[in-house]
Amino acid sequence: xxxxxxxxxxxxxxxxxxxxxxxxxxxxxxxxxxxxxxxxxxxxxxxxxxxxxxxxxxxxxxxxxxxxxxxxxxxxxxxxxxxxxxxxxxxxxxxxxxxxxxxxxxxxxxxxxxxxxxxxxxxxxxxxxxxxxxxxxxxxxxxxxxxxxxxxxxxxxxxxxxxxxxxxxxxxxxxxxxxxxxxxxxxxxxxxxxxxxxxxxxxxxxxxxxxxxxxxxxxxxxxxxxxxxxx
DNA sequence: ATATCGATTATCT
DNA sequence: GATAATCGATATG
Numbered sequence: 001x002x003x004x005x006x007x008x009x010x011x012x013x014x015x016x017x018x019x020x021x022x023x024x025x026x027x028x029x030x031x032x033x034x035x036x037x038x039x040x041x042x043x044x045x046x047x048x049x050x051x052x053x054x055x056x057x058x059x060x061x062x063x064x065x066x067x068x069x070x071x072x073x074x075x076x077x078x079x080x081x082x083x084x085x086x087x088x089x090x091x092x093x094x095x096x097x098x099x100x101x102x103x104x105x106x107x108x109x110x111x112x113x114x115x116x117x118x119x120x121x122x123x124x125x126x127x128x129x130x131x132x133x134x135x136x137x138x139x140x141x142x143x144x145x146x147x148x149x150x151x152x153x154x155x156x157x158x159x160x161x162x163x164x165x166x167x168x169x170x171x172x173x174x175x176x177x178x179x180x181x182x183x184x185x186x187x188x189x190x191x192x193x194x195x196x197x198x199x200x201x202x203x204x205x206x207x208x209x210x211x212x213x214x215x216x217x218x219x220x221x222x223x224x225x226x227x228x229x230x231x
Numbered sequence: 232a233t234a235t236c237g238a239t240t241a242t243c244t
Numbered sequence: 245g246a247t248a249a250t251c252g253a254t255a256t257g
Binding site for chain 1: 249
């Protein structure tokens, strides 16, 4: 399947539209020979200065200035003393707004991700593949299939959650804040592989106090890798 | 299965 | 000095 980068114009719109349409797209990390990739399955829209929950609400500061710059760039911030979160700037230059990427379905570089997340201990180490799960079911039987599902559970811990996915892909403020996400030559970029979500859910945003009732979280319905419920 | 809590620091008031 | 767009561990039903 061919990968198409997302154009600058894709991001130069209302964050609610961008959020909805980012579902199903790919986030790709190029690190020399290594490629880490995941499909976006959960996002949140943060509007401009009229959204009290947005970092842009109080106007431009040193931290959030990427939000006021050109669309399609990474806004990475540090939170709770230990995690990073990745956003994509939206709206034309001068107008703030962004989409927070909250969960990925991991597709490539899972061993690397597990290492970055500190999940390489013991039984979780091996066998992340879906193909292997199929083969377990047919060849080895129920016992092994059960073991493979344990691995699937582990797989969910790689990139479900905004802090986790940044850790898995090595995304930090120092490395990635302000980076252009529309170019395949960038070490971090967004792509369309033709996938379209079947059904999309809207819910309140997670972990905020202000404007807590607005339905600005978008999730691919029934996706195993979205945060919250289990698969 | 749900609830609560501690970690740890850049950023803003 | 208080807060925070989180996570993982622990406690409890």
